[in-house]
Amino acid sequence: THIIPTTNLSYLASAHSSSMPPCGEKPKEPLKSSASSPGSSVSSTCKPITMSSGNPSKYVAIDCEMVGTGPKSLSELARCSIVSYEGDVIYDKFIKPSARVTDYRTRWSGIRRRDLVNAMPFTKARMEILSLIKGKVVVGHAIHNDFKVIGYCHPPELTRDTSRIPLLNQMAGIEGNKCTSLKTLTKAIFNRDIQTGNKGHSSVEDARATMELYKVVEHEWETQLAANSTAMLG
Numbered sequence: 001t002h003i004i005p006t007t008n009l010s011y012l013a014s015a016h017s018s019s020m021p022p023c024g025e026k027p028k029e030p031l032k033s034s035a036s037s038p039g040s041s042v043s044s045t046c047k048p049i050t051m052s053s054g055n056p057s058k059y060v061a062i063d064c065e066m067v068g069t070g071p072k073s074l075s076e077l078a079r080c081s082i083v084s085y086e087g088d089v090i091y092d093k094f095i096k097p098s099a100r101v102t103d104y105r106t107r108w109s110g111i112r113r114r115d116l117v118n119a120m121p122f123t124k125a126r127m128e129i130l131s132l133i134k135g136k137v138v139v140g141h142a143i144h145n146d147f148k149v150i151g152y153c154h155p156p157e158l159t160r161d162t163s164r165i166p167l168l169n170q171m172a173g174i175e176g177n178k179c180t181s182l183k184t185l186t187k188a189i190f191n192r193d194i195q196t197g198n199k200g201h202s203s204v205e206d207a208r209a210t211m212e213l214y215k216v217v218e219h220e221w222e223t224q225l226a227a228n229s230t231a232m233l234g
Contacts, residue, residue, distance in 0.1 A: 056084070056085035056086065057084070057085070058085075058136060058137055059084075059085040059136065059137045059139065059211075059214075060082050060083065060084060060085070060090060060132070060133060060136050060137070060138055060139070061082070061083050061138070061139040061140060061207040061208070061210045061211035061214070062080070062081070062082050062129075062133065062138055062139070062140050062143070062146055062207055063080075063081050063140065063141070063146065063203040063204075063206035063207040063210065064077055064079065064080045064081075064145070064146040064149050064150065064203060065077075065078055065079040065080075065109040065110060065111055065200075065201055065203045066078060066105065066109060066149055067097060067101050067103060067104050067105055067109055067111050067116075068101070068102055068103030068104075068105060069097050069098075069099035069100060069101055069102060070099045070100065070102060071102065073102055073103045074099070075149055076097035076098065076099060076101075076122070076149065077095050077097065077122060077125070077126075077149045077150060078094060078095055078096075078097060078101075078104075078109060078111045078115070078116060078119075079092075079093070079094050079095060079109070079110075079111060079115070079203050080092075080093060080095060080125065080129055080146075080150070080203065081202075081203035081204040081206070081207045082129070082132055082133065082207065083204065083207040083208050083211060085211065087208045087211060087212075089204055090132060091128065091129065091132055092203070092204055093119070093120055093125060093128075094111070094115045094116055094119040094120070095116075095119055095120055095121075095122055095125040096116050096119040096120065096121050096122060097116075097122060098121075098122050098123075101113075101116065105200075106200050107198060107200055108200055108201055109200050109201060110199055110200025110201045110202055110203075111200070126150060126151065126152075129150060129152075130150075130152060133154065135158075136158065137158050137159075137160060138154050138158060138159055138160070139160045139161075139162065139210055139211055139214045140159075140160070140161060140162070140207075140210060141161070141162050141163045141182045141206065141209075141210045141213070142161065142163040142179065143159060143160075143161045143163075144161070160214055160221070162182075162185075162210055162213045162214055162217075163179045163180065163182075164177060164179050165217055165221075167217050167220060167221075168180070168185055168189070168213060168216065168217060169185075171188070171189050171216065172184065172185050172188035172189055173188060174188070182194075182206060182209055182210065182213075183195045185213055186209050186212075186213070189213065189216060190212065194209065
């Protein structure tokens with residue numbers, strides 16, 4: 001792992017919204033990968049500098065897994081996990097799609113038929129999810145995909161998307177502003193191998209890894225957001 005210093009942090013001020021398509025617009029489907037294993041720690045070469053110690057309950061990370069439904073295999077929510085700033089699980093439930101499942105996408109989603117037999121109906125799960133994230137700073141990786149499948153638009157100023165942050169790419173030794181997978185960033189920055197085997201993703205692991213990535217750039221990100229907000233008010 002190598003960290004490239006940067007002094008130009010202006011991109012951080014808009015990163016929470018610039019990567020998200022307008023509500024109702026179909027987002028691109030950037031590569032998403034599984035995340036860190038429970039209990040794993042940040043590499044000693046890259047420790048996060050946090051700013052949330054005063055109010056950590058304000059921050060949550062979310063990840064959703066989807067299955068294909070109907071003849072066109074349209075994506076619908078089948079599992080949602082939300083973790084706290086510390087990585088503790090706040091919410092983790094299988095969710096029964098409204099339409100008939102035609103592709104469980106198990107290789108990627110980790111969802112199997114048995115998981116949805118007694119799963120919570122989507123409408124009820126959606127209400128529970130929204131009650132947990134409203135008013136929070138929500139962290140996600142390619143988070144517009146998660147909000148889209150929930151059918152929700154979170155306020156941009158309370159959204160943090162780790163998939164298009166140049167500073168994370170720099171830390172991982174990846175050039176440009178490309179959307180980099182969670183798996184790639186986790187390996188490069190924390191030196192952890194994730195998404196091994198063929199059991200599919202775990203949305204809990206994804207959410208935990210996303211929060212860890214956020215913490216790595218939190219200081220620079222939030223400092224620049226605060227500075228820009230002050231400048232606008234001034």
